[in-house]
Amino acid sequence: MAFEEYKNLWVFVETEENVAKPVGFELMNPGRRLADKLGCKLVAAVVGGSVQDVAKTAIQYGADEAIVVEGDEYYQYSTDAYGKAMSTIINKYKPSAMLIGATNNGRDLGPRLACELNTGLTADCTGLDVEDETGNMIWTRPAFGGNLMAMILCPDNRPQLGTVRPGVFKKPALDETREGAITVEDVHVAPEEIRVKIVERVEEIAELVDLQGADIIVSGGRGVGGPEAFAAGGEVYELAQLLGATIGASRAAVDAGWIAHAHQVGQTGKTVGPKLYVALGISGAIQHLAGISGADYVVAVNKDTDAPIFSRANVGIVGDVHKVVPELIAAIKKQRG
């Protein structure tokens, strides 16, 4: 493997039905920092139905240039089509490293690509850096259910690949004046090469719960006592309404059937990165905390002074949700006048 042939840092920008998943833009943030440190270009690799606008936006978020593969066969994700598109352009341009958002599709594509390209892939990273001496990527990731962090290198193979957890990094500021070259690569996949077919696409969630894009999240756990807390008049609902927040939940609340799984925050739910995260009646199990590592500020209400959530909170109120939250709502309303 001729190492010097491999240069530049890529971010794979995932799209679904021509819309970019937020994580692709989030990754421009660490991507920009690392590319500057390495003295290389930051390149957005965009695959989708018709996605040159997405490529343009990726540049406005900080990429120097973009490479686009588009066509009807990419309008919806398939392992075979996306795998072929990405391996083709990677083999042509030879990036030194590539960041992939760790969505279900990103984690479907990543290992397929790594194996195809015979290289290493670090899973579900929450930290990214480069080694000063070698310029190798240092990928930091949780393992053992969040109990252990590991720093992983891929020193002898290129490209170095990693999937990165959504919500950990914040989208950089959009600079609408920023420009860069967009190269469209003509890669196509015949229908029969796509071996997995979508028979049916069922949309069961009336409104999309956008936990990952939320600035404020109010979450409820087992300690809120029942489904009423998530409905109009309930503590979680009313505080969320007042703050313009998205509603989240712990797995205990979801498993109890109090609220849909789409609201679950944590290792087996969504990973989130709001400016403010309010945890009501949530104990703070490691699997829940794994989902809020990107939160800037955490407020917790729990009646148990030793609840682990307080070790992750900036402000903690020891008390009963049913008593404290109505007072909190009243105090905020009073302040707003």
Add this chain to the structure above:
Amino acid sequence: MRILVCVKQVPDTTEIKIDPVKHTLIREGVPAIVNTFDAYALEVAARIKDATPDTTITLLCMGPEQAKAALTECLAVGGDTAYLVTDRKFGGSDTLATSYILATAIKKIEETEGKFDIIFAGKQAIDGDTGQVGPEIACHLGYPQITYASEANVVDGKLQCKRESDKGYDILEVAMPAVITVVKTDFEPRYPTLKSKMAAKKKPIGIITFADVESIIDAARIGLSGSPTKVKKTFTPVREINCVKIEEEDPAVAAQKALDQLNADKVL
């Protein structure tokens, strides 16, 4: 129909504690279990077996001698035959090397047992947590894959899977052979009976070592040295946040104090 289920023996990570002084994982006394998602995968396979006459389920595990216990457990809840892939040379493998060894073992088993129609794996192992071994096995074998499936059924000779999406779910269809990785299902895995447990204990477990696959494996692609990723170091996560803890009798006072703090920190 012939099904293979990949099973990893893992420490029960919900039981793991951190040594508060050394900041390392305390593994002593932590029970070894069948990876949760592999148990779901086996249940999905067992349901196909229930619905499809003449279906057999083969179990495949790479790990040390002790991992036989995981295989025996799975033989009691739907598995028919089991293989343990074990050799010092395989130790320290990352996901690319692990999947290469498992794919090679699958080819070896197929030499005597015939081709598998479906290969199941869990969505991820609860220790390594990468979720990469399944798709990489698919790639090594050149098979299509469906990841994050919560159901799988054979319909008109093809496999249909339910896969969660952002807004709901997709029903996906693929011709066999294919690799499927399984998430937590809506149904619980079946329990063994006393009888099935006894029968499982009597079933032999095939052993596959490096020598058994020497002619079909590239020794440069296995073990620590054959793995592209290297663990540079591990540490336990530190959370250094100074929580302003408010403990007040009167909830109104507590709420006001909290709000004052939020104002001071310019959060609202």
